[in-house]
Amino acid sequence: MAFQTKDLSVLAYANGFTLWHYTTADPAVALTKAAPGYFDPAHAMLRAGDIILANARADGRPSAAMLMVAGNESDEIAIAELTAPGHA
DSSP, X not given: OOOOGGGEEEEEEETTXXXXXXXXXXXXXXXXXXXXXXXXXXXXXXXXXXXXEEEEEETTEEEEEEEEEEEXXXXXXXXXXXXXXXXX
């Protein structure tokens, strides 16, 4: 599948920061740097430093990812997956 704008929604906004929620049937790996360009269609909405909580799928089962917008340059969104310290 591909990114769907209708599945991206704001959870909270303050001081130029937005916390987003995104839901998809795509695998979580498709949302990360492993698949560059996934969030590019949302370049007008996402800003560097924003956080995306994503509900995704993995092998047909629910999965989740916590992502950060690492950059938004020339209509290209760079995504970094946030992990707990010691869990790269």
